[in-house]
Amino acid sequence: MSTEAVAWAMDQAPMPRTEKGKADTTARHVLQALAEHASPSGTDAHPSVLRIQYRTGYDRTTVQRALRRLERAGLIAKDGMVESRIRYKLAMELRRPATDWSDLEREEDDFRAAAAERKRRSRSKGVTHAESVTVTHGNAVTVTHTESVTADVTDATPSRHALKVRPSRTERRPNHQQPSDNQLHKDSSSPAAQTDEPKGELHLEAFGAFWTVYPKKRAREEAKKAWIAAIKRGAEPKHIVNAAQAYARERFSQDPKYTKFPATWLNKGCYDDEPDPQPGPPRLRAVGPRTAPRDLNHMTDEEKQRALNF
CATH class of the missing domain: 1.10.8 (Helicase, Ruva Protein; domain 3)
Structure with missing residues (x-):
């Protein structure tokens, strides 16, 4: 294996293109497999098609087509035969244009800008501006807030409004004393939050x-x-x-x-869960001069052995 040939095939060789102008990654992979069997100058690369199949995972037809596309692109050229295998020479004098990297950087910048714009639009949909808000309370009072606050109160029979908007914390309640910050925090929190937090x-x-x-x-x-x-x-x-x-x-x-x-x-x-039943310790007949039964936990090893063999 030649590190020079492999480095050329991976980074420096021009990217082969398909008929539609897209990167031909299959041919690129086959080119790297050829470079692994080439000399430092890019000559004497003669792996069998079977070896390239094993290296890349492609079938025989895919490998042969990729070799032909690499020949048409001028990246490889036939250079004789070795034991019924075609020998190739890599065109290591060809270099990938520097614009390939700058194009990738520009595409990355465009992708990040588009993602940031999508995120900004998503956030803007959830923002509600409080400059002009119509609030309908349960006691049928309609309050309209603008830059110069004007309150029109109309008494009517209780009715439901199609859209109910909670008043902003910073808005003043007409005809009522301005609540304290603690009261605003208490009113704005939901009952579930008041019970779950403590x-x-x-x-x-x-x-x-x-x-x-x-x-x-x-x-x-x-x-x-x-x-x-x-x-x-x-x-x-x-x-x-x-x-x-x-x-x-x-x-x-x-x-x-x-x-x-x-x-x-x-x-x-x-x-x-129901606890497992705990049976009491096994009771054995006393050994020797003892008359009261003893359990195994209070016996010496010698007494246990005699008791079990009794």
């Missing part, structure tokens, strides 16, 4: 109790997010803590790698 920090003190009793303490922040989500779904903190204690007893003396992460345990709602 609820997200609700029972975080109880989370400390959960974290204390849970058998595996990993990824505390993820567990805290899962805790808040579980509370929002309606789970009781005391119920979760009790379930975590039961799970800790269940996993006691078990392989810790099979213990769930706290966030996984909370997200899957495992606090509502």
Whole structure:
């Protein structure tokens, strides 16, 4: 393999074009495969069609057509035969014009400008200007705001307007005292936001109790997010803590790698699972002079062996 020939085929050789003027990437790929078998001067390139197929993944007909297009473009020329294979010479004296790079840069700039324009138009569609806003309240009062504010109030029977627009925070309410900034913030927030925001920090003190009793303490922040989500779904903190204690007893003396992460345990709602039954320790007849039964957890290894062989 010649690095000079490969570098020429990849970066310096003119880009072959199709009949429609588009880049002929197939012929370009075949040219690179030929360069891998050429000498530093671009001669003695004689890979078989089968070898080029293996290198590029193209079928035999595609490779042969690409070779003919490269010959017509003057990038390669036949230079005899080697063991029934055609030998080619690469036209390494040809160079790609510098305008190819500048054309690509210009296309990139045009693409970025078009993307920025689409983004600007998308944002402008969601902007509502408050210079002239018509507001219809539920008590059938119509207020028209302009640069010089004029308020016309007409009492009528209650009716629904086809379009209801919430008043801007910066607009003054006619015949009423200007509300404070805190009141504006309270009025502008939706009921769902008013309930969800404090609820997200609700029972975080109880989370400390959960974290204390849970058998595996990993990824505390993820567990805290899962805790808040579980509370929002309606789970009781005391119920979760009790379930975590039961799970800790269940996993006691078990392989810790099979213990769930706290966030996984909370997200899957495992606090509502029924705990596995915990059978008591096996009771065996005493060995030797002892008359009271003992369990395996309080026996020595020698006593266990004698008890099991009894």
